[in-house]
């Protein structure tokens with residue numbers, strides 16, 4: 643199996659950490675390019691997003707949660723996909739946070755005159771509302787915690803427009819502790835300047 647990724651992607655980072663943590667054999671990683679008509683990802687996955695996991699028979703899995711679902715067939719450890727409503731709720735909340743941040747970040751990457759202040763305001767409000775909930779109640783499921791660490795890790799280095807730490811000492815301390823893990827340190831995204 644080949645896991646296509648880019649180092650800046652928080653979604654791909656989750657999968658990169660998850661397969662290592664579960665000790666799944668037979669995965670190699672390939673750094674690809676995005677938004678590039680010559681990307682070597684496109685012949686496998688016309689959607690052109692990472693993470694993409696290409697199986698031995700050529701089947702290309704796209705979407706982080708679907709890849710984690712498949713990885714759960716390959717190990718005997720704790721399930722990556724939560725088995726309780728509480729766990730699913732936690733994971734969904736963090737993905738909602740990250741999806742909103744991705745929309746916000748994409749907006750900031752446009753030329754200034756093409757940005758939508760309305761979209762930026764909506765996503766900033768969504769992110770703050772969700773982070774304030776997480777400050778009071780951090781996730782307990784391991785995959786929701788991994789997803790949150792990757793989401794906040796993205797904000798630390800690639801979406802610094804959001805001052806998520808302000809007024810959130812518990813979430814800040816939680817992240818600092820999660821970020822110290824060796825696999826987290828080994829997959830740090832490059833700083834983007836945004």
Ligand SMILES: N[C@@H](CCC(=O)N[C@@H](CS)C(=O)NCC(=O)O)C(=O)O
Pocket residue numbers: 650651652653654676677690691692693704705706707744
């Ligand atoms: N819903 C997808 C989101 C993945 C995603 O948006 N990945 C970004 C990198 S962080 C990507 O590949 N973007 C390429 C593009 O937008 O063309 C998932 O959960 O895997």
